[in-house]
Amino acid sequence: MRMTDREIQDDDADELLVEAADWLVCLTSGTATQEDAARLEAWRATSPAHEAAFREIAGVHRYAAVAKQHKKPAMVSRRAVLAGGTTAALGAMMFGIARPPLGLWPSFAELTADHRTAVGERYAFAPIQGVNVEMNSRTALSLIDSVAKGAHGVSLVTGEAYVTAAQLGEPFRVKAGSLVVATRAAEFNVQSLEGGVRVACVSGQVECSGTGRPITLRANEQIFVTVDGAIQRSAIDGGKATAWRRGLLIFEGTPLGNVVDQINLYRSGRIVLANASLRTLPVNAVFHTDRIEEAVPQIELLLGLRARDLAGGVVVMS
Numbered sequence: 375m376r377m378t379d380r381e382i383q384d385d386d387a388d389e390l391l392v393e394a395a396d397w398l399v400c401l402t403s404g405t406a407t408q409e410d411a412a413r414l415e416a417w418r419a420t421s422p423a424h425e426a427a428f429r430e431i432a433g434v435h436r437y438a439a440v441a442k443q444h445k446k447p448a449m450v451s452r453r454a455v456l457a458g459g460t461t462a463a464l465g466a467m468m469f470g471i472a473r474p475p476l477g478l479w480p481s482f483a484e485l486t487a488d489h490r491t492a493v494g495e496r497y498a499f500a501p502i503q504g505v506n507v508e509m510n511s512r513t514a515l516s517l518i519d520s521v522a523k524g525a526h527g528v529s530l531v532t533g534e535a536y537v538t539a540a541q542l543g544e545p546f547r548v549k550a551g552s553l554v555v556a557t558r559a560a561e562f563n564v565q566s567l568e569g570g571v572r573v574a575c576v577s578g579q580v581e582c583s584g585t586g587r588p589i590t591l592r593a594n595e596q597i598f599v600t601v602d603g604a605i606q607r608s609a610i611d612g613g614k615a616t617a618w619r620r621g622l623l624i625f626e627g628t629p630l631g632n633v634v635d636q637i638n639l640y641r642s643g644r645i646v647l648a649n650a651s652l653r654t655l656p657v658n659a660v661f662h663t664d665r666i667e668e669a670v671p672q673i674e675l676l677l678g679l680r681a682r683d684l685a686g687g688v689v690v691m692s
Contacts, residue, residue, distance in 0.1 A: 390427035393417070397428065414485075415492075429486065487514035487531050493642050494664075502526050505546050510534035510618055511663070512639045518549065527556075533639060534565045536616055545581075552584045553599055562591070563616045567635035569653075570600040576612035598632075623661040630655040630677065634691075640666040643687015652679070652691065 397414050418425050484490060491497050491513045498508040501517055505526075509515065513533025518526065527547030528535070538561045539546045545556040550566040553573065560578025565571065573582055575591035582589040582597060585605055589597055596615065598606040614624045618636075625633050631653025634645045640663050647653055655677055661669045670681050670689055682690045 390423055394424075394427040412492075484514040484531055486516075488516045490514045491533070494640065501528060502546070504540050504542050506538045508536040508538075508619065510536075510639060518547070530564055530566045532566050534563065534567075534618065534636075536563050536619060537561070539578075551599070554583045556581045556583070565636070567632075568601075568638075569631050569635050570598055572596060572598045574610055574612065574615040576616060618663060621663050623663060625657045625659050625661075627656045627658060629653055630657050630673070633657045633659075633673070637661065637666060637669050641687065643689065645670065645689045645691060648690055648692035 397417065400410055400414075418428050489497065489499065489509060491509050491511055493512050495511055496509060498506060500506050507515075507528060510533055513535060514531040515533075515535060516529045516531065518529055526544075527549065530548060530550040535548070537546070537548060537557075539557050539559055542558045545558055548555045548564050550564050550571045550573075553571045555562065555564060555573050557578060557580040560580050561576040562578075562580050563572075563574040563576065565573075573580065573591065574596035575593055577593050579593075580591050582591060585597075585599055585603075589605075589607070591597065594610055594612050596608055596610045598608075600606070614626070617624045623633075623636055631647065634647060634653075638644055657673070657676065659672060659676060661672070670691070673679060673691070674681055679691050682692070684690060
């Protein structure tokens with residue numbers, strides 16, 4: 375059971391809150407690394423009290439709403455965080471959590487998700503009877519118990535998940551961005567990545583809403599909703615579209631931008647394209663997820679591009 379703010383009442387509570395504030399300051403300092411994010415995860419896992427302290431600091435004064443009023447992150451002290459009346463400082467700090475540069479550390483939504491996987495990790499669970507959710511590498515999602523009366527679902531914050539639903543009385547829903555996918559019996563894959571949201575139906579039937587008009591997908595069909603709202607519908611090979619479950623990424627004429635978004639799930643740091651025109655270059659390739667470091671040199675050879683390694687695992691391709 376998740377602890378509430380009121381349950382942080384032991385003698386060490388104040389110190390834990392100070393430590394939690396230190397972590398938020400670290401992540402918004404402009405010098406945070408992947409290692410810092412991993413150390414934070416270890417700190418949160420130390421005990422339920424540590425997790426509760428972090429959630430109290432991360433959720434105080436409705437950070438997410440305050441952050442929208444600020445245009446750039448700023449360094450603040452942990453004492454300012456604990457001072458109670460420093461709403462503007464909290465909002466400025468929260469901006470760095472909500473939108474980490476280049477995704478080099480988890481966003482606020484990822485940090486507070488119910489389930490998260492690290493780079494190279496996969497995790498499967500059953501949120502309700504009759505439904506299995508398999509999370510890909512570097513994925514975060516939260517449970518939703520009241521999407522609609524009598525229904526259940528999950529919210530995919532980022533990453534990729536494969537859902538199997540078998541003969542349900544009420545629809546199971548997956549929310550990803552503005553898109554909501556619902557089914558009573560189907561196997562389908564959902565990606566929520568930098569370029570947009572992709573839903574691929576492998577078997578059965580799913581109903582997609584939130585795009586202006588309902589869209590029904592059947593086996594071997596998919597839609598891709600871009601970040602600007604454009605909808606692309608296409609026929610697919612369901613086995614190839616979900617080959618990540620077998621350790622493979624299969625691309626056939628796939629735009630480089632989409633390829634990079636998927637590769638970034640399997641590596642620390644981030645691959646960045648130097649200009650937007652590169653995103654549309656078609657890629658035909660097969661990559662092994664357990665040898666993902668080979669992807670960059672392969673793309674260089676295939677497309678005649680040049681990759682430059684920067685600090686923090688960032689690779690710029692031009």
